[in-house]
Amino acid sequence: MITASTSARLTSATDSDGRDWRHLWRHAVTDPLELLALLGLDELATQLPSNDAGFALRVPRGFVARMRHGDARDPLLLQVLPQLAECEEVSGFVTDAVGDMDARAAHGVLHKYHGRVLLIASGSCAINCRYCFRRHFPYSEEMAAAGEWRQALEHLRSDSSITELILSGGDPLALATSKLKELSRGLADIPHVTRLRIHTRLPVVLPERVDSPFIAWLESLPLQKVLVLHANHANEIDASVAAACTRLRDAGVTLLNQSVLLRDVNDNVAALTALSEQLFAAGVLPYYLHQLDRVQGAAHFEVDDARALELVHGLRVQLPGYLVPKLVREVGGEVSKRPL
Numbered sequence: 145m146i147t148a149s150t151s152a153r154l155t156s157a158t159d160s161d162g163r164d165w166r167h168l169w170r171h172a173v174t175d176p177l178e179l180l181a182l183l184g185l186d187e188l189a190t191q192l193p194s195n196d197a198g199f200a201l202r203v204p205r206g207f208v209a210r211m212r213h214g215d216a217r218d219p220l221l222l223q224v225l226p227q228l229a230e231c232e233e234v235s236g237f238v239t240d241a242v243g244d245m246d247a248r249a250a251h252g253v254l255h256k257y258h259g260r261v262l263l264i265a266s267g268s269c270a271i272n273c274r275y276c277f278r279r280h281f282p283y284s285e286e287m288a289a290a291g292e293w294r295q296a297l298e299h300l301r302s303d304s305s306i307t308e309l310i311l312s313g314g315d316p317l318a319l320a321t322s323k324l325k326e327l328s329r330g331l332a333d334i335p336h337v338t339r340l341r342i343h344t345r346l347p348v349v350l351p352e353r354v355d356s357p358f359i360a361w362l363e364s365l366p367l368q369k370v371l372v373l374h375a376n377h378a379n380e381i382d383a384s385v386a387a388a389c390t391r392l393r394d395a396g397v398t399l400l401n402q403s404v405l406l407r408d409v410n411d412n413v414a415a416l417t418a419l420s421e422q423l424f425a426a427g428v429l430p431y432y433l434h435q436l437d438r439v440q441g442a443a444h445f446e447v448d449d450a451r452a453l454e455l456v457h458g459l460r461v462q463l464p465g466y467l468v469p470k471l472v473r474e475v476g477g478e479v480s481k482r483p484l
């Protein structure tokens with residue numbers, strides 16, 4: 145049996161067979177038929193869209209292992225399996241749902257809200273989530289990271305109102321730790337930036353990424369550190385994820401989580417309550433619950449605002465206030481995320 149403490153040791157750099165995160169990344173499942181076979185769901189093969197609906201399937205094997213065998217409605221499977229519904233055109237669902245291009249301050253740099261700047265650090269992800277706006281952007285690698293982060297650092301240096309740097313993507317932890325070190329070296333002479341925030345799904349979908357060199361880098365930073373994870377369902381958080389969270393907290397990182405409200409995945413009070421409880425058990429506070437961006441191909445995941453508000457009310461009844469995430473929607477041109 146793998147106990148929490150052995151799994152903490154094993155996830156320090158490798159999985160239980162000694163493979164590091166890059167190996168696990170490369171050997172993710174990318175063939176929908178293989179995924180269905182692994183789960184004993186071969187009969188669903190006839191319901192797959194051709195060409196993966198234009199957005200490849202990608203899911204790390206450790207994440208597949210958290211799915212229930214033989215369950216076509218598994219909430220983790222539904223987040224990654226291409227569906228015929230993605231091919232339907234639905235009015236209002238577009239390819240640039242967030243309209244981020246107006247906030248572009250430099251190459252890979254979005255400066256939209258006061259005091260914080262967001263870098264599209266990398267275009268890659270270890271997992272392809274079907275509801276993501278990323279499905280329409282064939283990002284090249286290392287966006288803001290190109291040219292040793294020069295444009296991003298120039299922008300940060302030029303504006304002393306910026307106190308927080310947010311790394312987002314794609315997934316910024318797709319970058320090698322050496323690339324992250326390049327950035328932190330550049331930050332050393334920008335004293336007004338005192339906080340580093342990383343938006344990442346990797347500690348959830350590939351917890352082996354939280355390895356010793358990455359932890360050592362975090363510990364070396366003379367900044368306050370916040371990591372915003374992305375988990376949508378309690379089943380995503382197993383012992384290996386909890387162990388990665390422990391390592392992050394021990395490195396002085398504040399851990400938050402953002403989720404997307406997704407039909408059939410987490411659109412009921414019991415699922416959202418279990419998610420908050422499971423997150424807190426791993427030392428993570430729920431931060432945002434996002435209303436879906438209206439991205440073409442994702443309409444079947446949408447939950448309407450009235451239902452979303454009802455769910456959050458249900459959470460307030462069940463949970464202490466600090467375990468109730470803020471329900472928000474991203475609206476172009478506003479001064480913050482819009483609370484519902």
Ligand SMILES: *Cc1c(COP(=O)(O)O)cnc(C)c1O
Binds near residue numbers: 256480481
């Ligand atoms: C969401 C977002 C942020 C962070 O907003 P918070 O409310 O501070 O979490 C910053 N910049 C951009 C461009 C964003 O989309």
Ligand code: SF4
Binds near residue numbers: 313314
């Ligand atoms: S950016 Fe986040 S939501 Fe989108 S595919 Fe990557 S991990 Fe999934």
